[in-house]
Amino acid sequence: MMDASQIVDLDRYPIADIDDAPGRALVDACRRDLDELALCTLPGFIRPEVLPALLAEAQALVPKAYRNDNLRTPYGWMCNKSFSPGHPRSQVFRNRCGFVMADQFPGDGPIECMFRWDPLTDFVREALGCETLYRSACPHLSLNLGIEGEDDQLGWHFDTNDGHATPTQGPDPSFRPR
Numbered sequence: 550m551m552d553a554s555q556i557v558d559l560d561r562y563p564i565a566d567i568d569d570a571p572g573r574a575l576v577d578a579c580r581r582d583l584d585e586l587a588l589c590t591l592p593g594f595i596r597p598e599v600l601p602a603l604l605a606e607a608q609a610l611v612p613k614a615y616r617n618d619n620l621r622t623p624y625g626w627m628c629n630k631s632f633s634p635g636h637p638r639s640q641v642f643r644n645r646c647g648f649v650m651a652d653q654f655p656g657d658g659p660i661e662c663m664f665r666w667d668p669l670t671d672f673v674r675e676a677l678g679c680e681t682l683y684r685s686a687c688p689h690l691s692l693n694l695g696i697e698g699e700d701d702q703l704g705w706h707f708d709t710n711d712g713h714a715t716p717t718q719g720p721d722p723s724f725r726p727r
């Protein structure tokens with residue numbers, strides 16, 4: 550099982566030591582970006598040499614994904630029935646994609662290892678300025694992998710989350726969702 554400290558570039562982003570000066574400076578920079586820009590980016594957060602292992606874990610899970618194909622409004626958690634057809638609350642967007650649930654992960658892969666690493670949770674909590682932050686214990690929703698192939702789309706929507714941390718990676722010619 551890969552150690553999460555091998556996955557995150559801790560030389561550049563010392564998230565395992567957020568009480569030390571470099572860690573505090575990182576947290577402060579993230580908070581400043583979130584306050585001023587509502588967005589904080591951490592290029593190279595995942596070490597490039599371990600990316601293939603993360604992509605391999607994701608690739609192996611692609612065939613197991615549950616498929617979705619429906620229409621959704623951007624405000625799906627609210628009742629939107631009383632609005633006129635032209636109102637933003639009445640708009641619908643195609644939502645066609647796959648999801649891998651937490652219980653489908655192998656249990657010892659690098660994605661899961663990184664996600665369940667306490668220092669990462671603590672770092673996100675500090676960056677968001679929250680007093681407490683817990684990872685979900687749900688066996689299905691605590692860790693999801695979204696799969697979008699050609700012609701898929703995640704219906705545009707608002708979320709009610711307090712914050713969102715998303716690992717992203719540029720196109721990899723070897724990664725083919727379907």
Ligand SMILES: [Fe+2]
Pocket residue numbers: 706707708
């Ligand atoms: Fe969402």
